[in-house]
Amino acid sequence: MLPVNARKTNVLAACAIGLTVTLAAAAGPYPQDLIRVQVAAAPGTPPDIISRMVATDVSQAHGWKIVVEDRPGAMQTLAAADVLRQPADGQTLLSVSLPAMTAPALLPNVGFNLASDFAPVAKLSTSYNVLVVHPSVPARSVAELVDVLKKRPNQLTFSSGGFGTPAHLAGELFKLQAGVQATHVPYQQLSQAIGDLIGGTNQYMFVTTLPVLDLIATGKLRALAVTAPTRLSTLPDVPSMVEAGYPQAVVQDWVGYLVKRGTPDDVIHTLNQAINTTLARPEIRTAFGKIGAEPATGTPEEFGKFIAAQSDYWEKVVRDSGMKLQP
Numbered sequence: 001m002l003p004v005n006a007r008k009t010n011v012l013a014a015c016a017i018g019l020t021v022t023l024a025a026a027a028g029p030y031p032q033d034l035i036r037v038q039v040a041a042a043p044g045t046p047p048d049i050i051s052r053m054v055a056t057d058v059s060q061a062h063g064w065k066i067v068v069e070d071r072p073g074a075m076q077t078l079a080a081a082d083v084l085r086q087p088a089d090g091q092t093l094l095s096v097s098l099p100a101m102t103a104p105a106l107l108p109n110v111g112f113n114l115a116s117d118f119a120p121v122a123k124l125s126t127s128y129n130v131l132v133v134h135p136s137v138p139a140r141s142v143a144e145l146v147d148v149l150k151k152r153p154n155q156l157t158f159s160s161g162g163f164g165t166p167a168h169l170a171g172e173l174f175k176l177q178a179g180v181q182a183t184h185v186p187y188q189q190l191s192q193a194i195g196d197l198i199g200g201t202n203q204y205m206f207v208t209t210l211p212v213l214d215l216i217a218t219g220k221l222r223a224l225a226v227t228a229p230t231r232l233s234t235l236p237d238v239p240s241m242v243e244a245g246y247p248q249a250v251v252q253d254w255v256g257y258l259v260k261r262g263t264p265d266d267v268i269h270t271l272n273q274a275i276n277t278t279l280a281r282p283e284i285r286t287a288f289g290k291i292g293a294e295p296a297t298g299t300p301e302e303f304g305k306f307i308a309a310q311s312d313y314w315e316k317v318v319r320d321s322g323m324k325l326q327p
Helices: 004-027 046-062 074-084 098-106 142-151 166-178 190-198 210-217 265-279 282-289 300-321
Strands: 035-039 066-070 092-097 118-127 129-133 157-160 183-186 204-208 222-226 253-260 293-295
Touching: 035 046, 035 074, 046 066, 046 092, 046 118, 046 253, 046 265, 046 282, 074 092, 074 098, 074 253, 092 098, 092 118, 098 166, 098 300, 118 265, 118 300, 129 142, 129 166, 129 210, 142 166, 142 222, 157 166, 157 190, 166 183, 166 204, 166 300, 183 190, 190 204, 190 210, 204 210, 210 222, 253 265, 253 300, 265 300, 282 293
Parallel strands: 035 066, 035 092, 157 183, 157 204
Antiparallel strands: 092 253, 118 253, 118 293, 129 204, 129 222
């Protein structure tokens, strides 16, 4: 017969094992409940559209219940803060894009760190902007626009759909790379920014390709370059910024999913595999193409390295450009 202490030890060990098995059985397969995707962008914007496309397809393919909610504002930090208030169980996802990379530099007291407080799940898409000018601007190439800007420092304005948007960031980066000065004019809505550009209130803009394709074709706007490393199939006659002599002015916009740090690895990889399966579908590639984007697949680890590099890069751009949040 075992000593009393030994019997107690065995009983405790058995209880511990039983509790572990019970908890594991109670947890069950992922997901356990409704999955919420918090989109840190406004309704109808590319990040919102892309997030909904992916969530809908994953939901239909796997029978998961997924709801997508828009929570824009404060450089994408409102949605991030909401996700951090939820359990680290993968039931709440955060959908972010390029502007989130500038938040640490522009909002130093935000209270959390995107890299340390969140875990990467999957990169959903990539897209690029096109540099367009009003026809009154005497420039038919990037070099000619730079010449105009150098001759008229701070006399030309470039518009965007809001402070910290990809259009704004591309404009600030271009100023740094070209050594020119111009005034940024942010708008509440992208349509307003494009409307005033067509009207000649502003002279140039970096803008997502879809809403300006017809305007370029009809001569209402003139395209000088795309912010991609190579030419885009939607604008085959427009050179890239690399061809234009500004390889450091390449700007990739993107959308990706994150979860709260501490979410189990098996949950993250389950999500990643489901999302990559969706992104590989020809129907999704076609749907993305209609809004000027391309599917992006990869592992959580690859997406994490991408975010780290993007964060470092855009924080430096913010510092070097002197960008400040407007009161």
